[in-house]
Amino acid sequence: MLSSVHSLQPHLLSLLRIVSSLVLFSYGTQKILHFPAAASVPPAGSLSWIAGLLELTLGFLVLVGFQTRIAAFVLSGLMAFAYFIGHASKGIYPAQNGGVAAILFCFVFLYLVAAGAGPLSVDNLLKRGRTAAA
Numbered sequence: 001m002l003s004s005v006h007s008l009q010p011h012l013l014s015l016l017r018i019v020s021s022l023v024l025f026s027y028g029t030q031k032i033l034h035f036p037a038a039a040s041v042p043p044a045g046s047l048s049w050i051a052g053l054l055e056l057t058l059g060f061l062v063l064v065g066f067q068t069r070i071a072a073f074v075l076s077g078l079m080a081f082a083y084f085i086g087h088a089s090k091g092i093y094p095a096q097n098g099g100v101a102a103i104l105f106c107f108v109f110l111y112l113v114a115a116g117a118g119p120l121s122v123d124n125l126l127k128r129g130r131t132a133a134a
Contacts, residue, residue, distance in 0.1 A: 010118050010119045011118065011119060011120065013115055013116075013117075013118035013119075014065070014117065014118030014119055014120035014121060015118075015120075016108065016111075016112075016118075017062060017063075017065060017068065017112055017117055017118055017121070018063060018120070020062075020105065020108045020109070021059050021060075021062035021063040022059075022063055024055050024059040024062075024075065024105055025055065025056065025059035025060055025063055027052065027055045027059075028052050028053070028054070028055030028056030028057070028059050029056060030052070031048065031049060031051070031052025031053075031055070031056075032049070032052045032053055032056050033056070047085075051078060051082060054074065054075070054078050055075075055078075058071040058074055058075050058078075059075070062075065062109070062112065062117075064121070064122050065117035065118070065120065065121020065122045065123050065124065066121070066122040066123060067123070068112060068116060068117035068121060068123050069112070069113050069116060069117075072109040072110070072112035072113045073109075073110075073113045075105070075109040076105075076106050076107075076109035076110040076113060079102045079103070079105040079106035079109065080102075080106045082099075082102045083099045083102040083103055083106065086098075086099070086102070087099030087102060
């Protein structure tokens with residue numbers, strides 16, 4: 001049983017990367033592209049708008065698995081910043097201050113910095129291409 005689960009680990013890493021970045025990417029599309037429609041949209045150039053731009057662009061890079069470690073590092077920092085700027089001042093417990101998503105994103109992306117993109121990624125395709133050429 002454990003060996004069959006262990007063999008799934010690389011693909012589950014890719015699945016974690018894809019799902020978490022897709023959710024973050026959707027926050028960026030909402031802030032920047034106004035899709036899906038939001039009750040309020042941050043004004044262009046505001047701190048929230050810049051965060052949305054990073055969520056959109058870097059979220060897409062992590063989604064497809066291109067330059068994953070670098071993009072995930074920046075996103076992890078962005079989510080830590082978002083937590084301390086937007087949530088921590090409202091209380092210590094994430095369930096009460098609304099910062100659950102920010103903390104989870106921060107540590108998922110920090111894990112991706114260490115673990116990489118997994119087998120279902122552009123990074124992996126480029127790595128195999130370089131190995132075949134050598």
